[in-house]
Amino acid sequence: MQTPKACFFDVFGTMVDWRTSVAREAAAILKPLGHSLDWLAFADAWRGEYQPAMEEIRSGRLAFCKLDVLHRHNLERILPRFDVSGLSEDTRRNLNLAWHRLDAWPDAAPGLMRLKKKCLLAPVSNGNISLMVDLARRNGFSWDAILGSEIAGDFKPKPRVYLAACEAFDLAPGDCMMIAAHSNDLSHAAKNGLRTGHIARPNEHGPGKGEAGPSVPVDVAGRDLEDLAAKLGL
Amino acid sequence: MQTPKACFFDVFGTMVDWRTSVAREAAAILKPLGHSLDWLAFADAWRGEYQPAMEEIRSGRLAFCKLDVLHRHNLERILPRFDVSGLSEDTRRNLNLAWHRLDAWPDAAPGLMRLKKKCLLAPVSNGNISLMVDLARRNGFSWDAILGSEIAGDFKPKPRVYLAACEAFDLAPGDCMMIAAHSNDLSHAAKNGLRTGHIARPNEHGPGKGEAGPSVPVDVAGRDLEDLAAKLGL
Numbered sequence: 152m153q154t155p156k157a158c159f160f161d162v163f164g165t166m167v168d169w170r171t172s173v174a175r176e177a178a179a180i181l182k183p184l185g186h187s188l189d190w191l192a193f194a195d196a197w198r199g200e201y202q203p204a205m206e207e208i209r210s211g212r213l214a215f216c217k218l219d220v221l222h223r224h225n226l227e228r229i230l231p232r233f234d235v236s237g238l239s240e241d242t243r244r245n246l247n248l249a250w251h252r253l254d255a256w257p258d259a260a261p262g263l264m265r266l267k268k269k270c271l272l273a274p275v276s277n278g279n280i281s282l283m284v285d286l287a288r289r290n291g292f293s294w295d296a297i298l299g300s301e302i303a304g305d306f307k308p309k310p311r312v313y314l315a316a317c318e319a320f321d322l323a324p325g326d327c328m329m330i331a332a333h334s335n336d337l338s339h340a341a342k343n344g345l346r347t348g349h350i351a352r353p354n355e356h357g358p359g360k361g362e363a364g365p366s367v368p369v370d371v372a373g374r375d376l377e378d379l380a381a382k383l384g385l
Numbered sequence: 386m387q388t389p390k391a392c393f394f395d396v397f398g399t400m401v402d403w404r405t406s407v408a409r410e411a412a413a414i415l416k417p418l419g420h421s422l423d424w425l426a427f428a429d430a431w432r433g434e435y436q437p438a439m440e441e442i443r444s445g446r447l448a449f450c451k452l453d454v455l456h457r458h459n460l461e462r463i464l465p466r467f468d469v470s471g472l473s474e475d476t477r478r479n480l481n482l483a484w485h486r487l488d489a490w491p492d493a494a495p496g497l498m499r500l501k502k503k504c505l506l507a508p509v510s511n512g513n514i515s516l517m518v519d520l521a522r523r524n525g526f527s528w529d530a531i532l533g534s535e536i537a538g539d540f541k542p543k544p545r546v547y548l549a550a551c552e553a554f555d556l557a558p559g560d561c562m563m564i565a566a567h568s569n570d571l572s573h574a575a576k577n578g579l580r581t582g583h584i585a586r587p588n589e590h591g592p593g594k595g596e597a598g599p600s601v602p603v604d605v606a607g608r609d610l611e612d613l614a615a616k617l618g619l
Binding site: 219271279280281283284287288294295296297298301302319320321 | 517
């Protein structure tokens with residue numbers, strides 16, 4: 152298989168384990184304040200508001216804003232469901248930044264280093280630039296640029312997000328590969344002419360709750376990012 | 386002096402030596418085709434069209450486009466002045482990419498490595514993302530993100546370019562430092578609330594033709610980027 156000139160990456164779930172990281176961060180902030188709740192359920196509930204919130208913007212009903220703003224809006228929606236109230240503004244802001252402190256899956260940074268030898272690398276995530284930068288610093292992700300929703304002014308899977316990334320690198324979509332653990336993301340990337348690489352994250356949403364393999368045709372599928380790099384000859 | 390949370394960098398002249406690099410690239414491409422000209426004068430003439438071309442966009446007379454497009458337009462303007470004609474489209478395209486193959490001043494990459502320990506780093510240049518990425522790969526610049534004209538949709542010294550960079554990092558302008566070898570750039574950054582750092586590039590436009598020091602008040606001035614990093618305590 153010919154090596155793509157650029158590899159674009161989904162981040163939440165594909166590169167980082169948002170679920171256990173958000174649960175850990177929430178516990179670290181809320182436990183000392185006397186709150187006791189099912190931290191993994193809290194992470195799942197917060198993530199559950201993710202797609203509906205973006206859909207308001209994808210549909211054109213609301214103007215584009217950074218994902219940090221949507222995360223905060225979603226946090227305010229779920230706190231009452233867990234009977235959490237009375238948090239200070241500082242605590243809410245800090246809790247919202249849990250998404251900037253997610254830990255990578257162990258193969259993510261080593262896989263990027265292998266791909267970097269031959270490919271330009273960028274996240275094409277719905278996360279904002281500052282969020283991507285914080286995750287990169289924390290986890291040693293070596294990006295050439297931060298692309299994705301904030302430079303496109305819209306959220307995946309809208310075509311503009313994939314195409315703006317290709318245009319930023321002056322590349323035809325066929326020279327670029329979208330890499331994700333989500334078949335839906337890859338299906339939309341392929342519709343826009345990008346090549347596609349799937350990574351298995353079988354436990355993204357909890358034990359056995361994640362994609363162990365693609366449910367759509369892809370150009371390459373790996374057990375993890377190092378395996379995918381090897382399959383691309385790197 | 387308190388270390389800024391982010392350092393933003395002018396690139397052409399400040400981080401890379403565009404003049405001798407463009408002269409070298411032009412000679413490498415045009416000499417084998419039988420052309421003989423004053424290569425440094427050619428580089429100066431090309432760069433001479435830079436500000437007037439951007440002014441068409443800053444003024445609103447033309448829509449924003451990547452600097453690569455302006456460089457190509459400017460190339461077409463200057464070729465006849467040097468009696469160069471009959472170049473193929475491939476040659477013109479390759480010549481235009483001379484700006485993607487500029488060499489760094491020797492202190493640039495080591496200076497960035499020192500600053501990276503404490504500061505987020507991004508180019509805030511009028512160059513497009515792909516151009517910045519190519520210069521970073523060539524010269525070992527370790528950026529956290531590529532900011533600047535392409536994410537702002539305008540060219541420096543318009544306020545939007547400085548402010549879009551601060552906003553991308555979720556930082557107040559006063560937490561950010563613009564670093565440049567050009568007093569005009571720093572003067573506009575300061576007007577928008579950013580801190581400013583000047584680097585001496587006394588030979589940017591040829592021997593003795595460059596800023597040996599700032600002509601406006603700045604927060605810090607260095608002989609080069611390593612000296613400036615030291616003055617910031619890094």
